[in-house]
């Protein structure tokens with residue numbers, strides 16, 4: 343079966359950046375399962391998956407704009423430390439939901455001074471060109487319920 347709309351794809355992957363550093367990998371884990379055509383994975387990767395079948399191994403290069411987005415300086419903000427009153431053990435790397443004009447976004451603390459805290463609303467991989475080494479493990483038809491929900495159920499997917 344070829345990868346197309348309404349198929350569920352299980353695949354192994356290793357993600358590296360331009361420098362060759364491994365950013366993420368399914369090595370030693372269950373393959374990742376996603377519903378094709380539902381935006382479950384980054385657009386640049388999803389597009390290149392179309393038409394492949396189980397057993398295929400290939401490389402996909404994804405520009406930042408087609409991956410986790412370009413790095414946007416305006417999403418880096420400095421806020422007074424008082425804004426975090428009530429948060430114990432404020433630390434670099436902590437994640438929060440921030441309310442913005444475009445709705446809530448996830449921000450991560452990147453710096454803490456005596457009076458100010460720097461938060462970054464960019465995805466940790468924003469601005470990176472992504473290089474995926476992909477191995478397709480299984481392609482199956484999605485159930486009607488999976489299509490309605492927009493995600494995979496069972497192995498590698500949602501359990502609910």
Ligand code: ZN
Nearest residue numbers: 491493495500
């Ligand atoms: Zn569901």
